Amino acid sequence: MASICMHLLLTITIIVTLFAFGSSNPNFQNGPQNWKFEFNYTNGPFRRPKPVHNSRRIIVGGSDNWRFGFNYTEWARTNAPFFFNDTLVFKFDPPSDTNIHPHSVYLFPSLWSFLRCDLRWAKRVANTSQGEGEGFEFVLNKWKPYYFACGESNGFHCQSGMKFFVMPSFRWY
Numbered sequence: 001m002a003s004i005c006m007h008l009l010l011t012i013t014i015i016v017t018l019f020a021f022g023s024s025n026p027n028f029q030n031g032p033q034n035w036k037f038e039f040n041y042t043n044g045p046f047r048r049p050k051p052v053h054n055s056r057r058i059i060v061g062g063s064d065n066w067r068f069g070f071n072y073t074e075w076a077r078t079n080a081p082f083f084f085n086d087t088l089v090f091k092f093d094p095p096s097d098t099n100i101h102p103h104s105v106y107l108f109p110s111l112w113s114f115l116r117c118d119l120r121w122a123k124r125v126a127n128t129s130q131g132e133g134e135g136f137e138f139v140l141n142k143w144k145p146y147y148f149a150c151g152e153s154n155g156f157h158c159q160s161g162m163k164f165f166v167m168p169s170f171r172w173y
Helices: 002-024 072-079 111-116 153-159
Strands: 057-059 087-090 105-108 123-126 136-139 146-149 163-166
Touching: 072 163, 105 111, 111 146, 111 163, 123 136, 146 153
Parallel strands: 057 087
Antiparallel strands: 087 136, 105 123, 105 146, 146 163
């Protein structure tokens, strides 16, 4: 008699559990191939989901664009994270009679040269006229730190804070 009661209690527990699980997961009725636990990647010991390849187009400085006197370190911090294949857009006015302090975009090879604003090994990726209109676009296409700065006025713009760095990462969602 005790065996029958235990068997009946176990059966009821299993039925209630399946009912609770089925009602909480809308994909349960579609079969195990659709259950999507989302946390348990058991197909391999170190398997991760594939990265998503969506990319963003981000205007450096937002509505302030690429200009002198703006805190780009803070801008980069508040707009992070940056992802692989995101496009940074540098918008700035070309040299003219009214714009006697034009801007450019340099890419530094190392943190040390970035911190010191040492332009000797930096690569100019946009000259003073490439930021007009839709702006100069730079794609973050490698997994590495990118150190950007304005190189005009012999590095004075860089030394005054017109610089920032980003480290793109992969999207996993």
